[in-house]
Amino acid sequence: MPYTIKHWPVHDRPRERVRTLGSKALSTRELLALLIETGLSSREGTAGRSAVELAGDLLAAFAEEDGAGSLRRLMAADVSTVAGRVRGIGPAKAAKILAALELGRRAAEEARPERARVQTSRDIYERMRFRLRDLDQEEFHLILLNTQNDVLREVFLSRGTLDSSLVHAREVFRYAFNESAASVVLVHNHPSGEPAPSLQDRVITKELVEAGDLLGIPVSDHVIIGEMNYFSFRDKNQLRSGVRRAALKVA
DSSP: OOSSGGGSOGGGSHHHHHHHHOGGGSOHHHHHHHHHOSOBOOBTTBOOBOHHHHHHHHHHHHOOTTSOOHHHHHHHSOHHHHHHHSTTOOHHHHHHHHHHHHHHHHHHHOOOOOOOBOOBHHHHHHHHHHHHTTOSSOEEEEEEEOTTOBEEEEEEEEESSOSTTTOOHHHHHHHHHHTTOSEEEEEEEOTTSOOOOOHHHHHHHHHHHHHHHHHTOOEEEEEEEOSSOEEETTTTTOOOOSOOTTOOBOO
């Protein structure tokens, strides 16, 4: 086999495979080969080795007797040990490999941040009121939820009087699809301090609820923030949705 991967068919090259299939599709040897990058050229009496073959040699050199545990043993070694174990793996390549393994270890140890959960319209109000109640213009926000009503993301969508020219269903649900949200909550404020919905509020709510039902991502509520209180379309049974999945509880 030629020692340079450039001689290989394109679909067999690790770099091309990771581009087309993703890193999870590659073997451990192929992933290491991406870090090693270059192989070992042939010398008199010595055959050349491709980067993939060097990766295999390195895994074999650090494997236990049963052939397992090579990555953990490799990660515990220092640069000089790795560089001295396999011909063709020098200090620079050894340092790159150990750095990548250390990044993987740190990623595995990272704790996933605890997500806030919203169960009621009051939870939405408490979460958003200090941000919205004192604004002199209306702002429309979107809260994306998973199936457990955990907050995946908050999105600011528009500023100004709420109407169909500022709030588009395609924008609302584009964010929902991108985050794989199970449902969404609509939130906006009334600078007047009175949270009772206007006719336009009701029109926009109806349009977005119908779009969400059609797309399978229901609108769980639309909460309007006032001075000292709020209005919830769901609490008032004014959220016309045929989909009840992931609905918030009534406060």
